[in-house]
Amino acid sequence: MKAIIISAAGFVGGYLADKLTENNYEVIATKLPNETLQSNNCTVIDLDVLEEKDISAVLEKTRPDVIFHLAALSSVALSWKKPALTIDINIKGAVNLLESVRNLNYKPKVLLIGSGEEYGKVSEEENPISELHRTYPANIYAASKTCQNMLGKIYADAYDLNVLMVRAFNHIGPGQSADFVVSDFCKQTAEIEKGIIKPIIHVGNLSAKRDFTDVRDIVRAYLGLSLNGKKGETYNIGSGKAIEIKKILDVIINNSTAEIKIEIDESKYRPIDVPVIEADISKIASCTGWKPEIDLNTTIKDTLQYWRNK
Numbered sequence: 001m002k003a004i005i006i007s008a009a010g011f012v013g014g015y016l017a018d019k020l021t022e023n024n025y026e027v028i029a030t031k032l033p034n035e036t037l038q039s040n041n042c043t044v045i046d047l048d049v050l051e052e053k054d055i056s057a058v059l060e061k062t063r064p065d066v067i068f069h070l071a072a073l074s075s076v077a078l079s080w081k082k083p084a085l086t087i088d089i090n091i092k093g094a095v096n097l098l099e100s101v102r103n104l105n106y107k108p109k110v111l112l113i114g115s116g117e118e119y120g121k122v123s124e125e126e127n128p129i130s131e132l133h134r135t136y137p138a139n140i141y142a143a144s145k146t147c148q149n150m151l152g153k154i155y156a157d158a159y160d161l162n163v164l165m166v167r168a169f170n171h172i173g174p175g176q177s178a179d180f181v182v183s184d185f186c187k188q189t190a191e192i193e194k195g196i197i198k199p200i201i202h203v204g205n206l207s208a209k210r211d212f213t214d215v216r217d218i219v220r221a222y223l224g225l226s227l228n229g230k231k232g233e234t235y236n237i238g239s240g241k242a243i244e245i246k247k248i249l250d251v252i253i254n255n256s257t258a259e260i261k262i263e264i265d266e267s268k269y270r271p272i273d274v275p276v277i278e279a280d281i282s283k284i285a286s287c288t289g290w291k292p293e294i295d296l297n298t299t300i301k302d303t304l305q306y307w308r309n310k
Contacts, residue, residue: 003226004028004064006049006097007071008042009035011176012113016068016219017042023223028062049093056100059108066109066226069097072145075179076117079141080271090144091151098155098163109162111225112152116169116211116238117142121274127242128280131167131234138274149234156232164229166222169238169279173215173299174306181245182212183303185252190307192258200261201253204268206246209276211238214294224288238279239292251300 003020005013008029017039020027027042037044047058049071059067071093073079079086094112101110119129120136137143149165156163176183181204191197221237229235253260284290 002026003066009037019219052096083140094148114145118146127278130280165234169211171218186304187307202265209242213239214299217292224290235284236279242278
């Protein structure tokens with residue numbers, strides 16, 4: 001089997017490339033010209049998803065059996081600051097890929113990676129959220145991913161393309177950018193331990209509850225869907241359990257060697273925030289047999305150690 005990972009230089013791409021090669025896939029990984037992607041296990045190609053003709057040329061040349069579309073501006077906070085760029089990459093980039101696939105003379109499987117953010121603000125009683133729940137995106141990033149999901153379904157139905165959609169809830173682990181909350185807390189903690197910054201962690205909204213899954217479990221789910229996922233369907237991927245951000249922070253501090261204080265930083269608050277969201281993962285479990293295996297404490301310890309090493 002041959003797989004191509006579109007935009008593999010980000011957090012998930014390296015983990016996915018490793019998981020695919022472990023399972024005897026031939027892997028092609030794309031990146032932007034200014035990005036660095038070091039891998040002994042895959043062929044690396046420069047590609048900008050905003051250039052449809054370039055996507056077409058790469059797909060014609062490589063002819064993958066499965067395409068993992070990871071290209072995205074994936075930070076909610078950054079999407080508020082750069083809405084036009086978010087829309088360009090997350091919507092136009094997806095359309096460029098879908099058009100390129102439509103014009104091929106064969107039908108590879110395509111996984112479009114979306115987000116649990118697409119569901120938006122839901123009540124405590126509505127959780128856990130299934131794929132049948134209505135989407136009500138509450139930020140620019142979520143809106144762009146909702147649109148991507150709708151486009152994927154249209155292309156699957158209208159052109160009989162083998163496209164399926166994923167709504168991946170918060171995934172975390174070693175190597176994630178500090179733009180994301182768990183990695184941000186771990187980075188600040190490691191800097192405090194080294195004496196680089198004062199023993200104060202700056203935080204935003206700690207009362208929100210999110211569904212966190214280790215990235216190493218996430219890529220196992222992607223692999224399972226590449227084998228058994230059904231055309232035109234959407235699949236949630238998450239732990240199936242929401243946890244308060246404050247509890248995450250407590251675990252990090254308890255695993256630290258330093259005495260740490262907490263200080264509210266209003267700049268870290270979002271204009272609109274979702275109080276709680278939790279995934280119903282019964283659909284992917286039924287389809288692939290997948291379930292998360294790595295517990296949250298292990299993920300946090302590994303992420304904290306990553307920043308200590310940095």
